[in-house]
Amino acid sequence: NAGVMQNPRHLVRRRGQEARLRCSPMKGHSHVYWYRQLPEEGLKFMVYLQKENIIDESGMPKERFSAEFPKEGPSILRIQQVVRGDSAAYFCASSPPGGSSSYNEQFFGPGTRLTVL
Amino acid sequence: GESVGLHLPTLSVQEGDNSIINCAYSNSASDYFIWYKQESGKGPQFIIDIRSNMDKRQGQRVTVLLNKTVKHLSLQIAATQPGDSAVYFCAENSDDSWGKFQFGAGTQVVVTP
Numbered sequence: 001n002a003g004v005m006q007n008p009r010h011l012v013r014r015r016g017q018e019a020r021l022r023c024s025p026m027k028g029h030s031h032v033y034w035y036r037q038l039p040e041e042g043l044k045f046m047v048y049l050q051k052e053n054i055i056d057e058s059g060m061p062k063e064r065f066s067a068e069f070p071k072e073g074p075s076i077l078r079i080q081q082v083v084r085g086d087s088a089a090y091f092c093a094s095s096p097p098g099g100s101s102s103y104n105e106q107f108f109g110p111g112t113r114l115t116v117l
Numbered sequence: 118g119e120s121v122g123l124h125l126p127t128l129s130v131q132e133g134d135n136s137i138i139n140c141a142y143s144n145s146a147s148d149y150f151i152w153y154k155q156e157s158g159k160g161p162q163f164i165i166d167i168r169s170n171m172d173k174r175q176g177q178r179v180t181v182l183l184n185k186t187v188k189h190l191s192l193q194i195a196a197t198q199p200g201d202s203a204v205y206f207c208a209e210n211s212d213d214s215w216g217k218f219q220f221g222a223g224t225q226v227v228v229t230p
Contacts, residue, residue, distance in 0.1 A: 042220035
């Protein structure tokens with residue numbers, strides 16, 4: 001059973017360009033989460049998605065950032081008009097369907113390291 | 118606001134000794150906690166979890182202790198090995214923010230021979 005897959009692993013963009021980060025959850029998992037990690041800091045929650053639904057986007061910046069998890073295909077985190085402050089590691093996690101229980105382990109992918117020049 | 122934090126940013130441990138990593142949390146509604154290990158350039162790796170109806174849970178060479186009275190969580194690693202060198206994070210979750218884990222800042226564990 002393959003783990004959470006993320007690609008690309010490294011992404012370099014110039015200021016003003018768009019960044020697209022992809023995440024394929026573990027097989028059987030229908031919940032996807034995106035986190036951002038700045039150097040030497042903990043992970044910060046961004047967004048929680050289920051198939052075709054955004055459940056919680058309270059950690060997403062109000063502008064330039066968007067996320068989706070379509071019926072088919074990977075989840076996409078999209079950053080428009082990137083700025084240097086967007087440089088970070090972006091991690092995706094997934095979990096199996098778990099109803100309303102909070103006891104739901106999240107499995108993390110290897111991350112995408114975004115560098116904005 | 119509510120937060121999760123760690124007492125020690127760096128912990129140096131001699132190989133073979135036991136390690137103790139501490140974590141304080143302030144959200145009294147938190148009911149599920151996970152310890153993650155993150156090696157350089159990799160994603161967080163699940164180590165062990167604990168629910169709020171427990172105060173202790175053991176895994177292979179690891180033990181997590183939860184003290185709800187003082188909102189404190191700790192991770193004990195027995196017989197620390199070089200492969201244990203990593204950053205360790207505690208993460209907490211509550212039913213009113215399901216799916217949204219809050220992570221502490223992390224503790225760097227350095228195992229010396």
